[in-house]
Amino acid sequence: MAKIKIKSKRVTLKRNNKVEGEMDHATVSVIIRRQMLSVLGGLRWQPPYAKFIRNQLPPTTPFYSFLRPNTNTLKYQPPRFNFQTCFKTYCKNCEEQQFTNNNTPFSHGFSALKxxxxxxxxxxxxxxxxxxxxxxxxxxxxxxxxxxxxxxxxxxxxxxxxxxxxxxxxxxxxxxxxxxxxxxxxxxxxxxxxxxxxxxxxxxxxxxxxxxxxxxxxxxxxxxxxxxxxxxxxxxxxxxxxxxxxxxxxxxxxxxxxxxxxxxxxxxxxxxxxxxxxxxxxxxxxxxxxxxxxxxxxxxxxxxxxxxxxxxxxxxxxxxxxxxxxxxxxxxxxxxxxxxxxxxxxx
Structure with missing residues (x-):
């Protein structure tokens, strides 16, 4: 995997308006790799410095979206697509819509003759x-x-x-x-x-x-x-x-x-x-x-x-x-x- 290029060689992290420490280029790369593995592997691990790295990196950085803290994508698993269930739901909605429209006296126009x-x-x-x-x-x-x-x-x-x-x-x-x-x-x-x-x-x-x-x-x-x-x-x-x-x-x-x-x-x-x-x-x-x-x-x-x-x-x-x-x-x-x-x- 190619390393991410950062303009400055070091990134300064702050917590509660105090300088916690400094990380070099290699540390940032390791955190990004772990974050990507956690997303792709379905893990719920969040690196402690992900929030601060996101604030420091520009939006054009590759895999920028994977650095979101507490993302819901790690907790939510979308249901599998079921064609039969989807078709039944659609037919039920159509019947309810037709009954609602046809239940009014003016739904067929003035003449009721068929x-x-x-x-x-x-x-x-x-x-x-x-x-x-x-x-x-x-x-x-x-x-x-x-x-x-x-x-x-x-x-x-x-x-x-x-x-x-x-x-x-x-x-x-x-x-x-x-x-x-x-x-x-x-x-x-x-x-x-x-x-x-x-x-x-x-x-x-x-x-x-x-x-x-x-x-x-x-x-x-x-x-x-x-x-x-x-x-x-x-x-x-x-x-x-x-x-x-x-x-x-x-x-x-x-x-x-x-x-x-x-x-x-x-x-x-x-x-x-x-x-x-x-x-x-x-x-x-x-x-x-x-x-x-x-x-x-x-x-x-x-x-x-x-x-x-x-x-x-x-x-x-x-x-x-x-x-x-x-x-x-x-x-x-x-x-x-x-x-x-x-x-x-x-x-």
Whole structure:
């Protein structure tokens, strides 16, 4: 090992501001050799003059770092690298980070609808919807009472018979729609998927969303009603609906079941469940909500109520996108129809 060159031939050591002694070049070399051997050999021996040699030698001296007194490198032995333990620790940290990020309501953005949960392929969506409209919706909703009048041979149906007939017609249309969409849907898709919430989105409670959505919907309808009355005057109450509600208890219960149970379930399954969910896989959720709301409003064939029905469809679509659970939109739809029945009954 080469000896370290020192400019001065002797080094003066001081302790407590007193001269302890002098060491020549050979003594310094011996101390450096011992310090290096102690570090390389894992010993804990510290030469008594190492501290003072470090203060006297310049930093450019070879092996300058080995002269540190009480160094921790002599006491600390780093653990051996274990790939399996390191990989498990990394995976655990990733899972905790993912759970923390996904546990917030805004972690997935506004829409909770997933592409893998699409019930209908894009090429089958519009053809299936057309079959539903021309085979089930238009014949049952607009021609059902005419068929009942022909079968009973009555030109003017009794209000109670109308209410019971509407209930049966809506049940038949709902059953036919479920069979039709189930036939054209993906084989692995289940109808109950509409009512399954994502476990990672516990903050999006469908009951809270239903209450907030219904309140916001009532506010929008109130504003549009004021605007409509200011431009076109007040609209008259539906005389057929009012007659059914005032006729008997049976007709009243039947009307409530139709408008608050059967109709919301049918329309939400078709226009929000199948239509909106399928559209959201090919476009942004805002566009999907707007298109499904336009179709929902146009299907009612009511020009004077088109704007209000469009707003209703937008609120229902946003509620379904936010929760990913069709129960929220069904609840809002039922509450809205119930409010309509109350206003009609007491007006």
């Amino acid at each position: 592409e893998e949960c699409v019930p209908l392929e894009s090429e089958n969506l519009w053809s299936t919807l057309a079959l539903y409209l021309f085979i089930l919706h238009i014949p049952f909703s607009f021609g059902g009472l005419s068929v009942v009048a022909m079968l009973t041979q009555q030109s003017d149906l009794d209000p109670q018979i109308k209410a019971l007939s509407l209930l049966i017609i809506q049940i038949l249309e709902l059953s036919g729609a479920l069979v039709l969409f189930k036939y054209y849907a993906k084989p692995q898709y289940e109808f109950t998927n509409f009512f399954k919430s994502d476990k990672l989105l516990n903050g999006r409670n469908w009951i809270v969303a239903s209450v907030l959505g219904f309140g916001f919907l009532v506010f929008l309808i109130f504003l549009t009603s004021l605007l409509s009355e200011g431009l076109f005057g007040s609209k008259p109450v539906n005389p057929i609906l009012k007659e059914i509600l005032l006729y008997s208890d049976i007709s009243r219960v039947s009307c409530v079941l139709v408008l608050c149970v059967a109709t919301p379930l049918l329309e939400e399954v078709v226009y929000r469940g199948f239509l909106l969910t399928s559209l959201s896989s090919t476009m942004e959720w805002q566009q999907a909500v707007a298109i499904s709301s336009i179709i929902f409003s146009a299907i009612h064939f009511s020009g004077e109520n088109f704007l209000q029905l469009f707003l209703v469809g937008c609120v229902l679509g946003c509620s379904y996108c936010w929760t990913g659970n069709l129960s929220s939109s069904i609840a809002i739809h039922s509450l809205y129809n119930a409010l309509t029945l109350i206003i009609t009954y007491y007006s």
